[in-house]
Amino acid sequence: MTAGFPSFRLGIEEEYLLVDRKTRDLAHDRPDAFMSALEARLGEQVKPEFLTSQVELVTNPCAGIAEARAELRRLRRTAADVAGEFGLAIVAAATHPFAGYESTTPTDKERYKILARDLQGVGRRLLICGMHVHCALDDNELRIDLMSQVAYFLPHILALSTSSPFWRGEDTGLKSYRIAVFDELPRTGIPEQFDSWGEYQRHVDMLVKTGLIEDASKLWWDVRPSVRFPTLEMRITDVPTLMEDTLTIAALYACILRMLWRLKRSNQRWRRYAAMLIGENRWRAQRYGIDEGLVDFGKGEIVPYAHLLGELLELTRDDAAALGCAAEVARAPEILARGTSAHRQRRIYADALAAGADKRAALTEVVDALIAETLEGV
Numbered sequence: 408m409t410a411g412f413p414s415f416r417l418g419i420e421e422e423y424l425l426v427d428r429k430t431r432d433l434a435h436d437r438p439d440a441f442m443s444a445l446e447a448r449l450g451e452q453v454k455p456e457f458l459t460s461q462v463e464l465v466t467n468p469c470a471g472i473a474e475a476r477a478e479l480r481r482l483r484r485t486a487a488d489v490a491g492e493f494g495l496a497i498v499a500a501a502t503h504p505f506a507g508y509e510s511t512t513p514t515d516k517e518r519y520k521i522l523a524r525d526l527q528g529v530g531r532r533l534l535i536c537g538m539h540v541h542c543a544l545d546d547n548e549l550r551i552d553l554m555s556q557v558a559y560f561l562p563h564i565l566a567l568s569t570s571s572p573f574w575r576g577e578d579t580g581l582k583s584y585r586i587a588v589f590d591e592l593p594r595t596g597i598p599e600q601f602d603s604w605g606e607y608q609r610h611v612d613m614l615v616k617t618g619l620i621e622d623a624s625k626l627w628w629d630v631r632p633s634v635r636f637p638t639l640e641m642r643i644t645d646v647p648t649l650m651e652d653t654l655t656i657a658a659l660y661a662c663i664l665r666m667l668w669r670l671k672r673s674n675q676r677w678r679r680y681a682a683m684l685i686g687e688n689r690w691r692a693q694r695y696g697i698d699e700g701l702v703d704f705g706k707g708e709i710v711p712y713a714h715l716l717g718e719l720l721e722l723t724r725d726d727a728a729a730l731g732c733a734a735e736v737a738r739a740p741e742i743l744a745r746g747t748s749a750h751r752q753r754r755i756y757a758d759a760l761a762a763g764a765d766k767r768a769a770l771t772e773v774v775d776a777l778i779a780e781t782l783e784g785v
Contacts, residue, residue, distance in 0.1 A: 413668060415661050415730060416543040417469045418638065419479060419653065421646050422536035423497040423781070425460050425490065431774040433460040433506040433534075434495050445489045452482060457519050457533055458511045462486065462497070468543070472658050472732040479650050483785045498774065499781040500748060501536050501571035501585035501645035504756075505770040508534040508575075529592060535585040538568065538646040540657045541638035542664050547604040549668070550632045550639050555600040556667050556677040557660075561629050561643045562688035562701055563719060566712060567656055567739060568644035569696040570748035576770060578756070582696030582749040583645050586689075589627070594620075597682040597689065598628040607632070629689075639664065643689075648748035648780045655739055658732035662723035665730060680704050696750075697743050713743055751776065 425434040425441075437459040445453045445462070454463040464486060466478035486497050508531055513523040523530050544550045569582035581587065589595055601607040614620045624634045629643035641660050647653045670676055688701045700709040716739055720727075727733040746754075752773050759769035 413545060413549070413665075414470075414543045415665055417472070417475050417657055417661060418466055418541035418636070419469075419475055419657055420463060420465045420539040420541075421479070421482075421499060421653065422456055422461055422463045422538070423486065423499055423646070424503055424534075424536060425462060426496050426498055426503070426774060426778070428491075428494050428496050431771050431778075433503055433511070435460055435510050435512065437462075438493050441489065441493045441495065444492065445486060448485050448489060449482065453486075455516065455519075456536075457513060457522060457530070459513070460506075460511055460534070461536060471730065472654055472735050475657060476650075476654055479653060480785050483650060483782060487782055487785070496778045497781055498777045499536070499570070499646050499648045499650075500752075500777050501569075501583065502574055502588075503534065504573040504752065504773045504777075505576040505767065506534070508532050526592065532588055532591065535571065535588050536646045537585065537589075537642060538644045538653055538656070540641045540644075540660050541633060541636055542641070542661050543636075543638050544664070544668075545637045547632070547637075549671075550637075551601050551604045551607050552671065552676075553664055553667050554598060554630055554632065554639055555679050557630060557639070557641075557663055558597050558600075558682070558685055559677060559680055560663050560719070561597070561641070562685065562692040563712075563715060564641065564656055564660060565643045565645070565689065566692040566695075566697045566701070567659075567742050567747065568647050568652070569692075570645040570648050570752070572749040572753055573756075573770065573773070576766065578753065581694050582698075582747065583693045585645050586643075586693040592627055594625065595627045596629060597685050598626075598630060599682070600679060645748075648751075648777055650781075650784050651735075651738065652742060652747070655735050655742065658727070658730070658735040659719075659723070659739060661730055662726040662732065662736055663719070665726040666723045669726070678705070696747055713740070716740065716743065748777075748780070751780075 464482040469475040513519045571585040574584045611623045633640045697712045700711045703710040727736040756769050759772045
């Protein structure tokens, strides 16, 4: 990348549920041998998650979306193959359609034991899976500046990712129930606005000094400066069931950041809105996904999501071309046409009930579909 230009390199983290192939319930007791076998194949690209019925896979830093696709394809396929050796399957969905959290157990690592102790009942409910996208921005001041601007677009991105309509066997009426569960934690949601890296760091230092957190990795905002990497980490999204949806969302996030960077180079910026206002759109995305509009705060009215997405694609057209991800970003309207994972889960459930299945059997059909879709195109 040209000197002085951010690289916008990508890194993607996906969290998956582990399910028993026979019962399609959660694999509550993840075999140690499973993690050992997966680590032998993927090394440091596999991470245990907070609960033993989950696993996290992370790509290597990717120069572009083509590399990210190859990485995700390899990671999903390898995890599925290893899981199959133990009678398990991986599911890319933010919640399990019918499993309860009562019998889940934290991973036997010190950091997770500390989390379980501190979070108590809130932590036991964290049977949720997200997808995080890292985008490389080497300059700390740039990261803080763009964090406050990109927050406006986070509800737009969340709406495309929704995959958690069910919780413990019930249709929640929300497209992303995962957000409701995650919001029970402290230090979540739309981030505070900071005018400089120094101001941000002073706030972090206060929390560390008082013993509330060990470091900024305990800031679980929807977007945050990464502690480990020189990236701005987007964390608001459910894990999409389809791999191509993950790539579309990751590409769109990178394009939005590049668009905001372009504005900055021209001494312009996206208007910053209060977290209270952005939070209203966040709720609408959580509740309705792409089905209802979001508020356009410039116009002061609710605008259909399809119109907002069209405007966003036009705003980032040059950026998609520059980053080599025009095809992936152009897939976003396809998500609107066929629906997100949440739409498909509800449709499968309703069709099964209409065909005479009982509630549990219908939800089991949803799990089967999720297993298949997780490996579509892999």
